[in-house]
Amino acid sequence: MASAPVVKATVPTRPMSNPRARRERDEEVLVWPDLVFVEFISAVLFTILMMALATIINPPKLDQANSDITPNPSKAPWYFLNLQELLLHMHPALAGVVVPTVALILLAAIPYVDRSNDGQGVWWGGHPKAVNIVIFSAIFSFIVCWALILYDNGTQDILVTCVRQPDKFWSCIKEGGTPGEQYHLPAWLRNVRGIQTAIDWPKWTTHIPYVPFHALKLLDTTFLNLNFPAWIVEQAIPLGCMIGFPIILCLLLRMRYGPLGMRGTMYALFTGFMTVYVVLTISGTAFRGQGQELLWPWQVHPPSGLGID
Numbered sequence: 506m507a508s509a510p511v512v513k514a515t516v517p518t519r520p521m522s523n524p525r526a527r528r529e530r531d532e533e534v535l536v537w538p539d540l541v542f543v544e545f546i547s548a549v550l551f552t553i554l555m556m557a558l559a560t561i562i563n564p565p566k567l568d569q570a571n572s573d574i575t576p577n578p579s580k581a582p583w584y585f586l587n588l589q590e591l592l593l594h595m596h597p598a599l600a601g602v603v604v605p606t607v608a609l610i611l612l613a614a615i616p617y618v619d620r621s622n623d624g625q626g627v628w629w630g631g632h633p634k635a636v637n638i639v640i641f642s643a644i645f646s647f648i649v650c651w652a653l654i655l656y657d658n659g660t661q662d663i664l665v666t667c668v669r670q671p672d673k674f675w676s677c678i679k680e681g682g683t684p685g686e687q688y689h690l691p692a693w694l695r696n697v698r699g700i701q702t703a704i705d706w707p708k709w710t711t712h713i714p715y716v717p718f719h720a721l722k723l724l725d726t727t728f729l730n731l732n733f734p735a736w737i738v739e740q741a742i743p744l745g746c747m748i749g750f751p752i753i754l755c756l757l758l759r760m761r762y763g764p765l766g767m768r769g770t771m772y773a774l775f776t777g778f779m780t781v782y783v784v785l786t787i788s789g790t791a792f793r794g795q796g797q798e799l800l801w802p803w804q805v806h807p808p809s810g811l812g813i814d
Contacts, residue, residue: 589787591604595743612778621767642780646784647753653746658696
């Protein structure tokens, strides 16, 4: 008898969509010795550098902390000095809460805004003019940030005084002006605060109610009133600078290097942010003396009010 033919059942296979390519062996980096060895060398160099700095530089020794004595100047840790610097130029809530929160949110949003894979993992990748954009953005942000700090400090008065004495210009700059020979600009132009204090604002502008009745009450009645001159100085002008100058930067870059695209814009904004962060940290660390007065680094002395060996 002839046997019946055997029919093999075929199970339909699910087609794979976009299979991921297997990573080549030469693209992998081993944890040991590649990564760990580099980290070990970095740790050794860092330790040697710290020991050299501790040996060469003789820092002032202060007494133990005393809650009854506040040193002058009283500064935050160095990584918060940028925020302490901002407190000198705008409303405390804006400098201490709003600006840091918005900055962190925007930094975290960069990967979701710039979703292109062009040049991913490559230095200066994704834009043909990336290096030029970064250099231009760093220089622009450095100059603008220092100009704003100096203007808000009233340094233009010192500059006018020194320019009118060309024979004593450098000594005048070094000493922060010549006593008894000050040439002042109009009071409302000396610094940003002058807009609030030097202009004769009508009385009603300092007491504008948010609502025409007192049904809403939070904390106290002063919360319900707007001080318009203070709002301009402490909030409107700082916000205008933080929003306006990045827009100006992007427009200048577009005029100079052509369309930036999303990658070029991210290069510009991130470079500007980091430059301002560094400038504010340096200003708060090396250029702020007693009473947070802006001084040259060689004029900044150790905090007073504490015993110094």
